[in-house]
Amino acid sequence: MTSTKSPESAHPLEQVLFEVKRTIVGQDVLLERMAVALIADGHLLVEGVPGLAKTLAVRSLAAAIAGSFQRVQFTPDLVPADLVGTRVYHQHSGEFRTELGPVFANLLLADEINRAPAKVQSALLEVMQEHQVTIGRETFKVPEPFLVMATENPIESEGTYPLPEAQVDRFMMKVVVDYPTQAEEQAIVNRALRPPEPPQPMVTAEDLIAMRARAQQVYVDPAIVDYAVRLVSVTRSPATAGLGELERYVTYGASPRASIALVTGARALAFLRGRDYVLPHDLAELALDVLRHRLVLSYEALADDVDADTIITRVLGAVRAPDVVLQNR
Structure with missing residues (x-):
């Protein structure tokens, strides 16, 4: 094909x-x-x-x-073998064969x-x-x-x-x-x-796989990496960005995997949109999707009807986006 x-x-x-x-x-x-x-x-x-x-x-x-x-x-009632596969004994050959899941x-x-x-x-x-x-x-x-x-x-x-x-x-x-x-x-x-037409x-x-290799060449300014780390860091300690009232709602913030996912996701988004450089807007656009499942909220957040999206939106508003200068781009 x-x-x-x-x-x-x-x-x-x-x-x-x-x-x-x-x-x-x-x-x-x-x-x-x-x-x-x-x-x-x-x-x-x-x-x-x-x-x-x-x-x-x-x-x-x-x-x-x-x-x-x-x-x-x-x-x-699902078992791991139903998902990944298992070894099956074939009586006619007297040997075990691996059936992939x-x-x-x-x-x-x-x-x-x-x-x-x-x-x-x-x-x-x-x-x-x-x-x-x-x-x-x-x-x-x-x-x-x-x-x-x-x-x-x-x-x-x-x-x-x-x-x-x-x-x-x-x-x-x-x-x-x-x-x-x-x-x-x-x-x-x-x-x-x-009748639906099947996708071609x-x-x-x-x-x-070739696109992945090309996407890895998309330029990520150091200020973009710093922006991602600052966003994730504030989810752990909201008071550092002047959001002390959110401290009681967050039991655990996002892990360093969130910082990695923000940057690599923003790089892929920039590539998808035909750019060879990442903008702060790319990170901000992905922030809710990358962070919402990584925050562990307290019982107070549940009682006050405060969800992860509300906290992340407040964090995005409190953390200043960098002014990235893209020379020769």
Whole structure:
């Protein structure tokens, strides 16, 4: 399969997103964040009620990049072997053979991830971080590019297992998907009345790997790195930015992984928009998605109806963005 748009072009994923939009109505932020995660080699945690096309978005993106797609419905009786694979004894040959699980795909949808027990969570943790799976004494690499998109249902909490903080921190971003507008919902219904056209492959996995290499050449000014570190630091100690009234709401702030995710995500976003340099606006635009799941709030925040987005918005307003001088750019 040859790419219809060279990765050397100014907007390498423009046609991919356009092709996905032929199937998906709205959800612009989700689709853009999925593209950012692919370029930045990250993973997505998505929160939204059922019926908002989360599964269709991942499936369509996989088709548009000529990649493989797998969906796993997480349930309380799921075991790690159902996810990563196991060794199976074949009686006719008298030997064990390794059967690989559904994680061996370019895009993996972990549906309602918080319904699986701790053993399954730890199995997914290895493949998210190391891009490999250990079965018995053998280690198997997952295909590249590799993206895990996990969903959470905010409505039902009965029978769920809270995600360990170590695993939540592995997700580059958490995107909150809202209901479509009335006009978008009318378009959704109209499209449902006729047979859907399957998305056509626009790029290949090799093209995406080449794009990742190009995205790593996007210039990141030292002031941008300092801005990211200052933002994350204030989530741990709001009083340092004159937000002392928020101290009682934050038990633990974001980890250094948040600083890394902010900078690498902003670099991928700049590349996606055809720039070879990062602006402070790129960091500010991704701040909510990168930080909201990394803050551990106190019981006082719950009692006062203060959520992570409110705190992060206050932090963005209190931390001054740098005046970046981009010489020769």
